[in-house]
Amino acid sequence: MTHVLVVEDDRQTAAEITAALNDHGFAVDHAATGREGLLKAAAETYDAIVLDRMLPNGIDGLGVLSTLRAAGMDAPVLILSALSAVDERVRGLRAGGDDYLTKPFDFLELTARLDVLLRRQSAPQPRETMVRAGKLEMDLLSHTVRLGGRVIELLPREFLLLEFLMRHVDQVVTRTMLFEEVWNYRSVEPTNVIDMHISKLRRKLDIEGAETMIHTVRGAGYRLHAPE
Amino acid sequence: MRLSDLPRRTSFRLALRFFLLFGTASVALCGFLYWETRNYVIGRVDDWLAHEQSIFSPVDRDTLLQRLNAHLMSDPTLERPITLFDPSGGRLAGSQLSVPSSIWASMPFETAFRFVAPESGHTMLFRGMAHRRPSGDILFVARDMEAAHEFSEVLIRAFIAGGVITILLGLAGAAAVGADSVRRIDAVTRAVQLIVNGDLTERLPVDGRMDDLDRLAEVINGMIGELERLMHEVKGVCDNVAHDLRTPLTRLLGGLERARRRAASAEEYSAAVDEAIQDTRDLLQTFAAILRISEVENGARRAGFTDADLSAVLTDAVELYEPMAEAKQVRLQLLPADAPVVIRGDPNLLFEAVGNLIDNALKFTSSGGTVTVAGFDREGAIGFEIADTGPGIPVQERDAVLRRFYRSEASRQTPGNGLGLALVAAVVRLHGMDLEIGAATPGCRVTISRRKSEDGSRRAVAQHPPSRSDFEIKAGPIKGIA
Numbered sequence: 001m002t003h004v005l006v007v008e009d010d011r012q013t014a015a016e017i018t019a020a021l022n023d024h025g026f027a028v029d030h031a032a033t034g035r036e037g038l039l040k041a042a043a044e045t046y047d048a049i050v051l052d053r054m055l056p057n058g059i060d061g062l063g064v065l066s067t068l069r070a071a072g073m074d075a076p077v078l079i080l081s082a083l084s085a086v087d088e089r090v091r092g093l094r095a096g097g098d099d100y101l102t103k104p105f106d107f108l109e110l111t112a113r114l115d116v117l118l119r120r121q122s123a124p125q126p127r128e129t130m131v132r133a134g135k136l137e138m139d140l141l142s143h144t145v146r147l148g149g150r151v152i153e154l155l156p157r158e159f160l161l162l163e164f165l166m167r168h169v170d171q172v173v174t175r176t177m178l179f180e181e182v183w184n185y186r187s188v189e190p191t192n193v194i195d196m197h198i199s200k201l202r203r204k205l206d207i208e209g210a211e212t213m214i215h216t217v218r219g220a221g222y223r224l225h226a227p228e
Numbered sequence: 229m230r231l232s233d234l235p236r237r238t239s240f241r242l243a244l245r246f247f248l249l250f251g252t253a254s255v256a257l258c259g260f261l262y263w264e265t266r267n268y269v270i271g272r273v274d275d276w277l278a279h280e281q282s283i284f285s286p287v288d289r290d291t292l293l294q295r296l297n298a299h300l301m302s303d304p305t306l307e308r309p310i311t312l313f314d315p316s317g318g319r320l321a322g323s324q325l326s327v328p329s330s331i332w333a334s335m336p337f338e339t340a341f342r343f344v345a346p347e348s349g350h351t352m353l354f355r356g357m358a359h360r361r362p363s364g365d366i367l368f369v370a371r372d373m374e375a376a377h378e379f380s381e382v383l384i385r386a387f388i389a390g391g392v393i394t395i396l397l398g399l400a401g402a403a404a405v406g407a408d409s410v411r412r413i414d415a416v417t418r419a420v421q422l423i424v425n426g427d428l429t430e431r432l433p434v435d436g437r438m439d440d441l442d443r444l445a446e447v448i449n450g451m452i453g454e455l456e457r458l459m460h461e462v463k464g465v466c467d468n469v470a471h472d473l474r475t476p477l478t479r480l481l482g483g484l485e486r487a488r489r490r491a492a493s494a495e496e497y498s499a500a501v502d503e504a505i506q507d508t509r510d511l512l513q514t515f516a517a518i519l520r521i522s523e524v525e526n527g528a529r530r531a532g533f534t535d536a537d538l539s540a541v542l543t544d545a546v547e548l549y550e551p552m553a554e555a556k557q558v559r560l561q562l563l564p565a566d567a568p569v570v571i572r573g574d575p576n577l578l579f580e581a582v583g584n585l586i587d588n589a590l591k592f593t594s595s596g597g598t599v600t601v602a603g604f605d606r607e608g609a610i611g612f613e614i615a616d617t618g619p620g621i622p623v624q625e626r627d628a629v630l631r632r633f634y635r636s637e638a639s640r641q642t643p644g645n646g647l648g649l650a651l652v653a654a655v656v657r658l659h660g661m662d663l664e665i666g667a668a669t670p671g672c673r674v675t676i677s678r679r680k681s682e683d684g685s686r687r688a689v690a691q692h693p694p695s696r697s698d699f700e701i702k703a704g705p706i707k708g709i710a
Contacts, residue, residue, distance in 0.1 A: 104512050157547060183548060187580035196551035
């Protein structure tokens with residue numbers, strides 16, 4: 001079972017996060033201060049750590065993070081913060097964070113991002129030139145996509161979109177993740193427009209009569225499922 | 229003000245200090261004058277005494293006796309007594325002056341001295357000089373000093389009277405100066421108390437003298453004016469926030485209560501919960517948008533400024549919104565600029581602003597219309613514009629659409645929280661740019677540009693002070709051109 005440590009000083013937020021992660025099938029430990037978080041992280045092995053940026057009593061989120069990294073712990077760390085400025089984010093990632101989520105956030109966004117981090121951890125992606133998912137085949141060099149041998153014409157952005165979905169096949173990816181990774185902008189994502197891009201892509205991929213490959217996950221985002 | 233407060237007033241103390249200084253100087257001056265005057269009078273008398281002695285000393289004894297007796301007749305009141313005594317003190321001739329025996333005991337010669345002699349029932353003050361003649365007789369010349377004494381007494385009395393008047397006038401002056409400033413400071417205090425109690429329309433009194441206090445009051449009045457304006461705007465924003473959040477909250481509550489009342493099956497409950505979750509998400513998004521506008525407005529985002537390629541931002545935004553334009557059957561076109569348009573800024577915020585504007589333009593353009601996005605770096609200005617062929621924005625609404633939560637009549641049917649253009653306005657202001665809403669033919673044209681300074685292509689953002697408040701609503705100078 002995936003074991004996650006949540007370091008969050010606000011009891012109620014911590015309880016909600018714990019509940020959401022439990023429902024997602026994770027075992028959760030909670031620490032209310034940075035010191036307690038470090039003690040728990042030293043005593044147990046965690047698959048991922050959810051770390052609040054602002055913590056009371058001396059050692060704050062970034063302090064915990066740099067201590068963890070200095071101690072050689074490489075579990076993925078997702079930083080939660082009320083500070084959304086770009087340089088805050090950069091500071092968080094530079095201190096060794098793997099992802100950054102601004103409060104208030106959606107719990108589905110949190111679990112989706114943790115899934116991505118855990119997957120990245122367990123199966124580091126080689127620098128391959130081909131990405132495969134089911135019958136889908138993507139050649140990163142020639143920028144071509146084949147579905148069961150049939151070439152599919154995609155616009156450049158659709159190509160990037162599909163690449164991201166294929167790299168996270170069978171995982172939930174949120175619209176925010178798509179907007180950040182595919183469009184490479186960090187601002188409030190225009191949900192409806194991303195949906196439109198997805199439906200265009202879906203129309204190009206889907207075969208008449210067969211089940212769609214890009215599934216909409218209600219309230220969260222999308223999941224690519226490519227059957228063999 | 230009470231009289232007992234007076235000693236605590238700065239101006240009174242200052243006046244008092246000057247008064248003490250002046251008083252000490254006056255006393256010293258009077259003392260000096262008195263001393264000099266007295267010495268002068270005595271000096272004159274001594275000179276006269278010496279002169280008389282010099283007249284009589286060469287005269288022989290008989291002539292002297294004769295002249296002294298003549299003198300006795302001419303000076304019966306002993307104003308200038310001249311008497312010749314034998315060596316034992318017996319009067320030989322001249323004025324009937326009785327020299328006290330204590331003086332005889334130690335009589336100085338040829339030098340003036342002061343003595344008191346009883347004459348006709350009262351004592352008289354004299355100054356005298358003795359001369360021993362070769363025969364052993366003593367010629368004694370004296371001068372009545374009563375007049376001189378009276379003169380010095382008059383002088384002292386005059387000095388004392390003058391001092392008293394000076395003291396009274398000085399105290400009164402200090403009190404008057406103190407009372408005047410106290411009156412003004414009390415007026416200021418009263419005004420400040422009213423302001424502290426919440427009456428921001430109150431102003432500090434200015435009496436037109438343009439002195440220190442007046443100038444200070446003018447500055448503070450300016451500050452209170454600004455404060456009043458800000459409070460007014462904050463109140464406006466709070467009212468709007470409260471109003472616009474009440475509606476979705478009421479809907480949320482209503483939906484949940486309805487579910488508890490009516491829902492019979494698990495599916496119905498689950499549908500109600502889903503609806504509540506969606507409503508709550510929308511609320512969260514609205515909150516996030518408000519926070520975001522505040523964050524952008526407080527200027528901290530300027531730390532993330534880089535040389536942003538505006539052309540790339542416009543290209544990305546147009547590409548992002550292409551499917552939406554396609555779905556609405558609106559032509560979305562990007563007019564390429566002659567050269568790359570680079571400005572100092574935050575590309576993420578610029579992208580969001582451009583996206584919001586394109587989204588808005590597409591919303592109000594009916595099918596068959598066109599939305600044109602163009603970047604420009606031309607003589608004098610750098611920026612971009614977005615024109616549509618929609619209904620346009622009426623001149624009287626052009627300021628209002630940039631306000632938080634403002635929904636025009638035309639936009640009430642479209643989805644949105646009324647915060648998009650407010651965010652655009654905040655981003656524009658953060659970048660030191662101007663936003664201009666004008667008319668295209670037909671439709672609306674939004675131009676966002678920054679004037680270029682003479683020396684370079686970009687104006688230093690640091691020269692633009694951050695907006696004066698988090699709640700300022702207008703975006704830079706907004707010009708509505710019809």
